[in-house]
Amino acid sequence: MDDPTGIVKPAMNPYETVFMSGTASGLVLLFGLFALLWLASLAVRDASLVDRFWGAAFVALAWWYAILGGVPRPPAARVLLGLVTAWGLRLSLYLTWRNWGRGEDYRYAEMRRRHGARFGLISLGTVFLLQAVLAWVIAMPLYAGLSVGVPQPGRDGLLWLGAAAWLVGFGFEAVGDAQLARHRADPSRRGTVLDTGLWRYTRHPNYFGDALAWWGHWLVAASLGAGWTVFAPLLMTFLLMRVSGVTLLERKLVDTRPAYRDYAARTNAFFPGPPRPS
Numbered sequence: 001m002d003d004p005t006g007i008v009k010p011a012m013n014p015y016e017t018v019f020m021s022g023t024a025s026g027l028v029l030l031f032g033l034f035a036l037l038w039l040a041s042l043a044v045r046d047a048s049l050v051d052r053f054w055g056a057a058f059v060a061l062a063w064w065y066a067i068l069g070g071v072p073r074p075p076a077a078r079v080l081l082g083l084v085t086a087w088g089l090r091l092s093l094y095l096t097w098r099n100w101g102r103g104e105d106y107r108y109a110e111m112r113r114r115h116g117a118r119f120g121l122i123s124l125g126t127v128f129l130l131q132a133v134l135a136w137v138i139a140m141p142l143y144a145g146l147s148v149g150v151p152q153p154g155r156d157g158l159l160w161l162g163a164a165a166w167l168v169g170f171g172f173e174a175v176g177d178a179q180l181a182r183h184r185a186d187p188s189r190r191g192t193v194l195d196t197g198l199w200r201y202t203r204h205p206n207y208f209g210d211a212l213a214w215w216g217h218w219l220v221a222a223s224l225g226a227g228w229t230v231f232a233p234l235l236m237t238f239l240l241m242r243v244s245g246v247t248l249l250e251r252k253l254v255d256t257r258p259a260y261r262d263y264a265a266r267t268n269a270f271f272p273g274p275p276r277p278s
Contacts, residue, residue: 022068022147026061026139030132033060038128047112047123048105050131055091057135058084058142065139065146074151076159080220081146083166087213090170094177107248138214138236141221141229149224158223166216172198172209172272180206193263201272203263207245208270211237241270 034050034057041047062084066073073081099105104112108127112119179197183189198205211233218226218233239245246269253260266276 022065023136023140023143025068026064026143027132027136029064030057030061030136031129033057034128034132035124038124041123041128042120046104047108047119047127048099050128051105052092052095052099054131054135055088055095057088057132058139059088059092061135061139062088062142062146065143069147069149073146074149074224076151076220076223077146077149079159079163080142080217080224083163083213083220084142084217087166087170087217090174091210094174098177098181106252134235134239138232140232141218141226144226144229145221145224149221149226152223152225155223158219162216162219162221162223164216165219166213169209169212169214169216172205173213174209176205176209191257193257193259195263195267198272200267200275202268202270204240204246204249204270205272207240208272210245211240211270246270 033053037049037053041049062081066077066081069077103109108123111123111127115122176198179199180194183192183194202208214233214236218230221227221229241247250260250264250269254264257263262278266278
């Protein structure tokens with residue numbers, strides 16, 4: 001029906017329409033999933049369930065965005081979906097295996113002691129829903145690439161560069177985790193510092209690999225016109241280096257591993273490099 005006022009309204013940009021509805025639905029999805037996880041954490045008294053779900057949350061969101069985008073999707077979008085799925089499932093399965101039967105992570109146990117009976121409600125906002133928001137922001141390249149992205153002429157090189165970066169990052173993360181697991185499983189090395197393998201060149205090969213994998217995700221998404229989402233890998237890298245990753249973990253290691261100070265003096269914290277003389 002024509003507008004009775006006779007004013008011709010400009011057509012809404014389809015990209016803007018999908019952006020508003022698509023990202024909003026993604027946030028609602030994450031809020032729902034993390035709220036259910038919060039309820040499960042109350043039942044088992046273990047807020048560290050949220051860490052095990054972190055990778056899987058991106059897988060769920062990526063597939064949701066892919067469904068919003070419809071099929072068939074461009075080859076680069078299918079590559080992006082596959083990379084994110086492999087990264088997220090490996091991370092969640094590994095953390096579930098590593099932490100099975102070990103109880104609540106010390107960070108959340110400390111929060112539980114500090115807040116007492118209020119911890120349950122406080123953890124909903126400061127742990128679960130906060131991580132849902134962070135995952136939603138970091139996953140913006142997935143939305144832009146999987147839901148509304150289209151191949152950009154002359155940008156095929158970004159696809160291959162992104163896949164290569166992801167492969168190196170995934171390798172660092174998976175191999176670093178495997179080397180650390182073997183070290184911890186050896187009773188003769190209990191209480192010692194792992195300084196061999198990838199850990200000889202960086203104190204946190206798993207965190208470095210995690211960040212690099214996300215730069216790979218972004219590069220693939222950029223080949224679909226999502227270069228504007230560069231804030232997402234920047235945020236992930238910042239969190240890994242300065243907030244929940246390197247900085248937080250090393251505060252504990254310096255206090256609990258006497259040899260760690262010497263290891264830190266000769267080994268790069270994040271970016272791999274040759275060890276320095278002791």
